[in-house]
Every structure is written in C-alpha cells, then in structure tokens.
Amino acid sequence: MQLASGLFKLLADGTRLRLLRVLSRDRFNVSELTGILSLAQSGVSRHLGLLKEAGLVTEEREGGYVYCRLATEAQTNGHAPLWALLDAQFSASSDDPAVREDDARLQEVLRHRKENFETHGDLRQLVPGRSWAAWARALGHLLPPLDVVDIGCGDGYLTLEMARWARTVVGIDRSDAVLERAEALAARRRVTNVEWMKGDLCHLPLSDTSVDVVLLSQALHHATDPEGAMAEAVRVLRPGGRVLILDLREHDQTWVRTRFGDQRLGFTDDDLDALLTGSGLRDTRVQVGARHAGDPFVVLIASAVKSHTPHSKAEKNQ
Numbered sequence: 001m002q003l004a005s006g007l008f009k010l011l012a013d014g015t016r017l018r019l020l021r022v023l024s025r026d027r028f029n030v031s032e033l034t035g036i037l038s039l040a041q042s043g044v045s046r047h048l049g050l051l052k053e054a055g056l057v058t059e060e061r062e063g064g065y066v067y068c069r070l071a072t073e074a075q076t077n078g079h080a081p082l083w084a085l086l087d088a089q090f091s092a093s094s095d096d097p098a099v100r101e102d103d104a105r106l107q108e109v110l111r112h113r114k115e116n117f118e119t120h121g122d123l124r125q126l127v128p129g130r131s132w133a134a135w136a137r138a139l140g141h142l143l144p145p146l147d148v149v150d151i152g153c154g155d156g157y158l159t160l161e162m163a164r165w166a167r168t169v170v171g172i173d174r175s176d177a178v179l180e181r182a183e184a185l186a187a188r189r190r191v192t193n194v195e196w197m198k199g200d201l202c203h204l205p206l207s208d209t210s211v212d213v214v215l216l217s218q219a220l221h222h223a224t225d226p227e228g229a230m231a232e233a234v235r236v237l238r239p240g241g242r243v244l245i246l247d248l249r250e251h252d253q254t255w256v257r258t259r260f261g262d263q264r265l266g267f268t269d270d271d272l273d274a275l276l277t278g279s280g281l282r283d284t285r286v287q288v289g290a291r292h293a294g295d296p297f298v299v300l301i302a303s304a305v306k307s308h309t310p311h312s313k314a315e316k317n318q
Helices: 002-010 014-023 030-037 041-053 079-093 097-115 132-141 157-162 176-188 224-237 255-262 269-280
Strands: 059-062 067-069 145-149 169-173 192-197 213-217 237-248 281-290 299-306
Touching: 002 079, 002 169, 002 237, 014 030, 014 041, 014 059, 014 067, 014 079, 014 097, 014 192, 014 224, 030 041, 030 097, 041 059, 041 145, 145 157, 145 224, 157 169, 169 176, 169 281, 176 192, 176 237, 213 224, 269 281, 269 299
Parallel strands: 145 169, 145 213, 169 192, 213 237
Antiparallel strands: 059 067, 237 299, 281 299
C-alpha cells in the first residue's frame, strides 16, 4: 500500500502527467521536452528524475544525445492497468487547451527533426552528408551579388546565412537585446558584410530603393499593420527587386499571442497574395514551404517583384 500511495502521489502532479503524455508519443531529450512543455530545464529534469526513480521513464543514449522514453518494462511490472487508465485520460483530454499547446509544440519538434535529417534510431535515414543547410547554401551559389534586408531579423541566424551569398545584408529588429546577440554571433563567425540596425516593420531606417531583396521571415504576423509593413518593404526595394515572405498559414493556436506576442494567427494564401498585389507588386507566388502531419503550423512562402515602371500615383510620387 505504501508503494501504491507513493505512485499515486507522484502522478498527482500535472506536470508529470504532461511529461508522460508527451513521452507516450515518442522519445525526446531534455531540451526538446523543455520546449514542448514551455518549462525551465531544471524543472523538467527534476520531474524526469522522479519518474525514472519510479520506473515509469528510462533513458537511452544515441549519437551524443540522451533520450527519455516510457519504460517498456512498465507494461509487465504491475503497472499495465495504470497505463490503460492513463491512456484513456490522455485521449479524453485531447481538446484541453493546455494539451493542444503541448501537442502543437511537440509537432514542431518532430518537424525540426525531419528537416534536420535526424535518424533517431532509424538507420534507413542515415545518409552521410545529407543536409538542408548545405542544400540552401548551394542554392546561394546560383544567385548574383545582391543587397538584402532582413526585417525582424531576431538573433540573426538567417541573416548570417544570407551573408554567405549576398553582397551586403542589413538586419533590422526593434529589440536592442536581440540585436546585441546577433552582432555577437556575427563577430564570432567573422562575418563582415552585415550591418545591424534598430527599426520597426513600418518605419525602416533605410533609404528609398536601396536593396534588391526584402526578407520578412516569421515577422509579418507580429505587425499591427501588415499593409503598412508591406508599403515600407516596397519603398526600400529597387525596381526589379523581390519581396520574400516566410510566414505561418492561418491557425488556431491562440497561446502564441501571449508567449510570442503574435498579432495575427497566421495568414491565408489569399491574404498574402492580396498583401503583395495590393502593394503594387507583380508576379506574386504563394506556396507551402514546410508542413508536417499533425502540426498546426504550416509555413507559407510568398514572393513578388517590384515593377520597373510605377503602376500607381503613390509609386510615381516616391
């Protein structure tokens, strides 16, 4: 009875139940679990330690990582009725807002694994040298030297990738803290063709017609005025230049408003097309850039070209 009391006391904690529910879907390392549960790593590690002591969770090492998973022997050590009960409760709670948030973040972790060609024990996926990063950098060899602005650059990882093939890149963000981190990262990588500037999507610190490419990667859904942001993008773009947008397709994950400050829950394909054409751009294209089964976050890619000749009175006055 004392063992049973301890077990049920262990499972009386909501965080530990969330951990078990996530681990019933796949194995994960502590860093991944921290992101999925949106908790501090120290707290996740502490709860995992208790679950391991109870024999409910075990660890396995692979490729320099330590993965946690449900203990397979738990099915035969007297816990089988408990797992049946938990499985039923996990299924019944699928519509709970907190559970849906965990599931959304879980799917993003799985998508990240897939796009990074992690093997995760599946030797069929082991192809030495296969890399999305290398493929993206190879495509950069096909591009001419261009002047690029990365609006809403964040910590600058994508900015520095563009610096590999661009003539110059300007990274713009409204946060001093993230710009400091981006500048430090550029210094560590000895990148010299990037300039960092503080600015807002609707008030860019750039001259008219000063860049060849305007990139808005996961930035437009933070804009309170997407039309104004697009007008600024067109203003700084040279004739014949391109706007490139990576953003989320419309979704129902409202928790991103408080966690990330999203102003919009993504865009429909028609929304992005209308934003581009409404700004006077031509040759618009919208397509899916990344999608993972079960993941509510679908990445859309949209692009358009600025005409060499103005189409509107507003453009003529620029």
